Amino acid sequence: MWLVFLKEIKELVRDRKTLFFMIALPLLVFPAIFGVVTFVSSKAISDAQSEVLDYAISGAEYAPELVSKIAESKDFNLVALPENENIESWVKNEQADFVLVIPENYNDDILSGGQIILKVYLNDAGLNLVLSRLQAIVNEISERNQQAAFAQLGLTESQQTALIEPMVIEKVDVADQRENWGEKIGGFIPYIIFMLCLQGAMIPATDLGAGEKERGTLETLLISPVPRHHLVMGKFFAIALAGVTSAMVTVASMAVWGIVLSQGMAIQLVAEFMGAISGTDFLLIFFMLIPVVAIFSSILLSLSIYARSFKEAQGYMTPLVMFTIVPVIMAMLPGVELKGGWAWVPLTNVALAIKELIKGTMDYVQLIAIFGSTALIAAALIGFCVYWFNKEKVLFR
Template identity: 70%
Template sequence: MGEKIGGMLPYLLFILCLQGAMMPAADIGAGEKERGTLETLLISPIDRNKIILGKFLTIAFAGTMTALITVASMALWGFVLSQGMAMKFVADFMAQIGMIDFVLIFLMLVPVVAIFAAALLSISIYAKSFKEAQSYMGPMMIFVIIPIMLSILPGVELTGGWAWVPITNVSLAMKELVKGTMDYYQLIAIFGSTVVIAGAFFAFCIYWFNKEKVLFR
């Protein structure tokens, strides 16, 4: 049961985080182009890197709050169903995963959301309009779903090189946490690789925002 639920959990969480970040990303990038407020913002006495950092943090906050609410809701309803309603299979499941594991699931989502935020903001900056940004962001679902599907294939486990594969490693870690078989030392590789990738995406986003031909295409 833990393996089945753990395999589906990343699919639910990642899609919710991505969708939670999509709308603000499309609005504060391409949306500002349509409203004509981007030019006003750019001529203000504020460093461009600070502007892009503010936009990035806004999108990341929206995605992170989606993750936090989802994980907190799972923990709350698991407790209610196992204790308040005395459902045995839920109680057995909750006995395998502690509060620390729920916290780790949330913490692993934070750098993943940062990757989503940087990628979505880069797309939004490139797009000419809100609708164009949305059309570009839609296919991102595929790039999220494929690594998740890899994590549930037979024989794919959180060992060796899989601990360094982005998104797939977090999916595998969530499955191991739910199963109660997590090797916590693997979290070093998972957090390290995901943070590095998030930093690279954000660096590209800054580079993209500083190109006039991208902003005013």
């Protein structure tokens, strides 16, 4: 069995395509993709913030001060609004980025004028930051009018605060930083790891089954004095090792690049969060991935053995991604916790356990159900894989 395992590992190492997907892709391509997305996003926001927006005003005569302050801003460029023009159609036809409509009841004295509603017509489908820029100018005038009204009423500072916010809810969070971070990102980590384990094992599995058929080397392997179940287990362990390696390399790569690219407080927060997770929790996460990888590897090898060609094997394996995503997404749903029956649901229980371990709120007794159910399913699938490999009509379809 181990001779077969070493043979398959050597072939995987010699295959540049497999090495690229297992090591080079996680180390370089994924961080590069995230870097490009971050750069493009930040550039788009920066461009939107610096873009000069064309605008028109309806009812400018009611608020000369507001109109003057908007005109003084370098963020805006005034254009003429045609008379009797439908404002919505005019903005939709991109004649201006927005139109500000000032009502007749505009008044600096808010005690007599009441609340003023300024309407802004814009196409908000794109990134334009119209409201945030306009709000800064409006807030300046609003705060001044508010202070003038308070002065007329003769209110003290405490009375002013109480009038603006009569009742305030103060949140006292009893969760520590680790639990907060774990709740926010703990659900996505199993999703990433499961997908990487599956993708990392998929290419070797396709090659070690259907690939052997296409190359005509499967027959030579079968007539060797090696028991069939040893052949299956050798291939199985090679696929499992590829899946675990791909996942671990990718996670390590993201962690390293995140620390390298972060600065100042970000590094401190990441260090504090990672430091709060004990080595035991990391080991438990790793050990829980072993039966998960075994499940993926046995299913992938069974499909690859059944397929007549490399292309057919890929067609069988692609839907497996959806079957993996669904139980992991279920672990992210509100109300789904590692209690009762959820501890026995395959994949979902592991995803929930990883989340709890990251949060530091794990009930370690539940590990019995998690390891038990996952290992049982993995053993059954490995047994099926051995049975499948012993059927001549499957091997020589």
